[in-house]
Amino acid sequence: MKSVNRMIVLNMIRKKSPISRAQIAQETQLTPPTVSSIVKELIESELVKETQLGESQGGRKPTLLTINHLRFYVIGVDAGPSHIKTMISDLQGNIINKRQSKSIISMNEEEFLGALKEEIREIIHEASIGIEFIGIGVAMHGAVDVETGIGLFAPNLGWRNIPIKDSLELEFGISVKVENDARAMAMGEYWFGEYDDTESLVTLNIGRGVGAGIIINGQLFYGAQSVAGEIGHMTIDLNGELCECGNRGCLQTLTTGDAIAKRAKEAMSAKMLNELKGDLSGAKVYELAKEGNEVAIQVLWETGKIIGIGIINLVHLLNPDKIIIGGGVSKASEFIMPGIKATIQERGLTQQVKDTEVIESKLGSYSTIKGAVAVVLFHLFHPIEIT
Numbered sequence: 001m002k003s004v005n006r007m008i009v010l011n012m013i014r015k016k017s018p019i020s021r022a023q024i025a026q027e028t029q030l031t032p033p034t035v036s037s038i039v040k041e042l043i044e045s046e047l048v049k050e051t052q053l054g055e056s057q058g059g060r061k062p063t064l065l066t067i068n069h070l071r072f073y074v075i076g077v078d079a080g081p082s083h084i085k086t087m088i089s090d091l092q093g094n095i096i097n098k099r100q101s102k103s104i105i106s107m108n109e110e111e112f113l114g115a116l117k118e119e120i121r122e123i124i125h126e127a128s129i130g131i132e133f134i135g136i137g138v139a140m141h142g143a144v145d146v147e148t149g150i151g152l153f154a155p156n157l158g159w160r161n162i163p164i165k166d167s168l169e170l171e172f173g174i175s176v177k178v179e180n181d182a183r184a185m186a187m188g189e190y191w192f193g194e195y196d197d198t199e200s201l202v203t204l205n206i207g208r209g210v211g212a213g214i215i216i217n218g219q220l221f222y223g224a225q226s227v228a229g230e231i232g233h234m235t236i237d238l239n240g241e242l243c244e245c246g247n248r249g250c251l252q253t254l255t256t257g258d259a260i261a262k263r264a265k266e267a268m269s270a271k272m273l274n275e276l277k278g279d280l281s282g283a284k285v286y287e288l289a290k291e292g293n294e295v296a297i298q299v300l301w302e303t304g305k306i307i308g309i310g311i312i313n314l315v316h317l318l319n320p321d322k323i324i325i326g327g328g329v330s331k332a333s334e335f336i337m338p339g340i341k342a343t344i345q346e347r348g349l350t351q352q353v354k355d356t357e358v359i360e361s362k363l364g365s366y367s368t369i370k371g372a373v374a375v376v377l378f379h380l381f382h383p384i385e386i387t
């Protein structure tokens with residue numbers, strides 16, 4: 001019970017700081033002595049500090065409380081399919097330092113682990129002396145076991161069973177959390193996105209593949225085998241193109257950067273393709289659209305409509321407060337978003353569903369790595385020893 005109350009008070013300070021002890025008691029329905037004793041403990045642990053004086057409502061001005069943001073730091077790692085990105089973050093998600101590895105594409109599992117350690121060692125080395133780290137969060141692409149911190153399978157590189165958590169904890173003596181990259185992104189948006197009281201959201205990462213992270217009632221949703229969120233393999237066209245998963249017409253056969261380029265090629269005249277010379281990429285289609293190329297604009301609009309079909313299925317299944325879109329393809333959101341919104345308006349079952357908010361990621365290209373940081377913070381602020 002005590003740790004539940006501690007969590008409630010800590011989260012109240014995190015979300016509503018600066019806040020007084022009296023306000024915490026009022027909002028949480030805990031008694032003032034309980035709040036005072038928990039706050040005392042939190043101040044002793046240096047996670048919380050007292051700050052400027054608040055408005056007095058007669059009598060002595062109350063002291064306000066905030067999270068002690070600069071007391072502890074977290075190392076975030078985005079172990080994507082091509083590079084390892086690392087950053088040092090304060091408790092508010094501010095970037096203190098960041099770096100990126102050379103390409104990891106030709107590495108095997110052991111070399112990848114070596115590179116991971118090397119990158120973390122370097123970023124610690126570059127940081128000011130005396131910085132205290134409370135955790136390392138790793139957002140790993142592919143399937144992961146969050147309990148053991150093992151990277152189970154990374155399909156892009158064919159890697160299996162990488163003991164990320166054990167290996168990093170042994171090397172650095174810092175607690176390590178490993179999460180799948182799409183889920184980490186959802187946690188990053190939930191934690192740092194400042195969406196007030198939003199407790200249910202879905203993030204869609206559309207780039208080389210399509211993945212979703214699901215937060216329900218403030219918790220990541222995994223499903224029985226941690227496959228929840230594999231929206232890239234939602235069937236959109238029964239007789240469509242063959243997907244890497246072996247099925248036909250999956251969402252990601254139509255909406256990744258490569259899929260957009262392929263659809264654009266099919267839609268363009270031979271003359272137009274000839275003028276373009278070199279290969280057409282998803283980024284190039286976006287560029288053409290910005291230049292006013294009608295075919296490119298049409299292809300991106302249709303991409304939005306297809307993504308919209310995937311999203312409306314999700315909305316009818318989970319009914320989240322918000323859908324947040326990130327990843328490389330979302331850079332073209334000015335052309336894609338209208339098709340998404342039109343589809344949801346057209347197909348939503350009720351007016352409220354039609355009005356489900358679909359927005360671009362606030363964290364942009366940092367959404368995954370800040371998500372890795374958020375996973376560490378989530379565990380710090382929601383201790384597992386709750387009984």
Ligand SMILES: [Zn+2]
Nearest residue numbers: 233243245250
């Ligand atoms: Zn598939």
